[in-house]
Amino acid sequence: MSHQKFQDCIDACVACAVACSHCATECLKEEDVKMMARCIQLDLECAALCRAAAEVMSLGSEYSAHLCRICADACNACAEECEKHAEMGMEHCRECAEACRACAAACEQIATAV
Template structure:
């Protein structure tokens, strides 16, 4: 199966998408919502690109490498934004940053291989 070589990256992307969606939802519940708009936007963008990357990899697409590079860039941006809020005690942002950094690393490696 073509998607087997992508399995670790697919799993990282799916996990990251799930955590990013959770982070966005939790941010919406925070008291000072106006300080979290960039975080929420990046969470949603990151979840969308991670799902797209996972889908293309599962299809064995020749475009997987290019999309993995973009995915890594978005994951890094999301992680950096979430880290800011994690330092203020937002656990969901800490978890999101961690997942995003992991996904970015795996996607960068995949982009070089494909």
């Protein structure tokens, strides 16, 4: 199975991982870091899963759909948390939520295609 059929999802996963890492870093700079703990944790988990999914898809792996299902779930959870903080004006959380939603949609397409 060629990795080319996964290219859009790979790109979305890489973009999401970058956005999540950036969000976690910015959350650590917030005045009330403890309030941001769940956001930071989900950012880190989502970034790790996005990187893993991109790597597995780049291999053309038969496990791509399974990992994409997990990645989509993590992206949706991260987006939900980030959207709460985005409503309070945190731009990095808004950007992260957008990247997570786009990645979740791309991963869901891969997960349901198999």
